[in-house]
Amino acid sequence: MNAKTPGAPEALTPSPMKDARTSAAESDGRTARWALHRERRRAELLDVARHLIHERGPDVTMEEIATASGTSKSIIYRYFADKAHLQRALGLHILSAMQKRLTEEVRGLAAAGDSTTPVSAQEHLRAMISTYVDTAQRSPHVYAFVTRPSDGLNHFLESATRLASAALPRDHPAPVLWASGAVGFVERAVDRWMRDPDASRPSADDLSDHLVTWLMKGMQ
Numbered sequence: 001m002n003a004k005t006p007g008a009p010e011a012l013t014p015s016p017m018k019d020a021r022t023s024a025a026e027s028d029g030r031t032a033r034w035a036l037h038r039e040r041r042r043a044e045l046l047d048v049a050r051h052l053i054h055e056r057g058p059d060v061t062m063e064e065i066a067t068a069s070g071t072s073k074s075i076i077y078r079y080f081a082d083k084a085h086l087q088r089a090l091g092l093h094i095l096s097a098m099q100k101r102l103t104e105e106v107r108g109l110a111a112a113g114d115s116t117t118p119v120s121a122q123e124h125l126r127a128m129i130s131t132y133v134d135t136a137q138r139s140p141h142v143y144a145f146v147t148r149p150s151d152g153l154n155h156f157l158e159s160a161t162r163l164a165s166a167a168l169p170r171d172h173p174a175p176v177l178w179a180s181g182a183v184g185f186v187e188r189a190v191d192r193w194m195r196d197p198d199a200s201r202p203s204a205d206d207l208s209d210h211l212v213t214w215l216m217k218g219m220q
Contacts, residue, residue, distance in 0.1 A: 042079045045069055046093045049086060050142055058145035062086070084150050091146045091156035094135065099163060101131050122216050124167035129186060130208040132160075136190055137204050147191060157183055172219070182215050 048069045052060050062083060066073040080086040105127035109119050136143040147153055165179035172178065193207055202210060 038079075042089075043093075045076065045079055046090055049090060050093070050139075053090075053142050053145050054139045055141075057141045058148065087145065087148065087150055087153075088155055090142075091153065092159070094142070094146060095156060095159050095163075098131050098135055102128050102163070105131065121167055121169055121172075121219070122212060125164070125182075125215060126208060126212045128164065128167065129211050130205070132186065133190055133193075133204050133208050136194055140194055143194065147187065157187065160187075178219070182218075185215070186211055 045065070049060075049065050052065055052068050056064070062076050062080075063073050065086075066076045069076070080089060106119050106124060109123050109127065146156060160183045161176065161179045164183055165175040168175045168178065189211060190207070193201060201207075
C-alpha cells in the first residue's frame with residue numbers, strides 16, 4: 001500500500017483539452033506563417049514579371065518568368081493559373097500602387113491648401129489621370145501587357161471606375177455611369193497617345209490637362 005506523503009505535490013495529469021488547444025494554436029501558427037510566405041512569394045513573382053515585361057515586352061512567356069525567378073514553370077502555375085490570371089494579378093498590383101500614389105497626391109493637395117476646403121473633383125481627377133499617364137509612360141511594355149483585352153483588363157477598368165466615382169461630389173447624378181465613361185475615355189485616349197509616333201503629340205502634363213478639361217466640361 002502506497003501511503004501519500006503529507007505535503008507532497010500531486011502529480012499533474014496533462015489535460016486533453018489543453019493539449020488540443022495547444023495543438024490547434026500551433027497548427028494555426030503554421031497556417032498563418034505559410035499564408036504569409038505564400039503571399040510574399042507571390043508578390044516577388046509579380047515584381048519579377050513586371051521587371052521582365054518592362055525590359056523585354058508584353059510577349060514574355062511563363063517559362064521566361066519562371067527562369068528569371070529562379071524557379072520552374074510548374075511553381076509559377078501554383079500561384080497563377082495561366083497568363084490571363086497573371087495579367088489580372090499584375091493589373092491589380094499596379095492599380096494598388098497607383099491608388100497609393102493617388103492617395104499621397106490628394107493628401108499633399110489637402111495639406112498645401114485650406115484645411116477647411118476639401119480637395120475638388122477637378123484636383124482629384126487631375127491627380128488620378130496624371131498618375132495613370134505617368135505610369136503608362138514610365139513602362140510602355142507593362143502598360144501594353146496590362147491593357148490587353150482580357151478579363152484582367154475588365155477587372156482593372158472596373159477598379160479604376162470605382163476609384164474615379166469616389167472622386168465625384170456626393171450630389172453628382174449617376175456617378176458610376178459617369179466614371180465608367182470617363183475611365184473608358186481616358187484609357188482609349190492614353191492608349192492612342194502611347195501608340196502615336198508623332199513628335200508633335202502633347203507632353204504627359206499637357207495630355208493630363210487636356211483630359212481633365214474635357215472631362216470637367218462633361219460634368220457641367
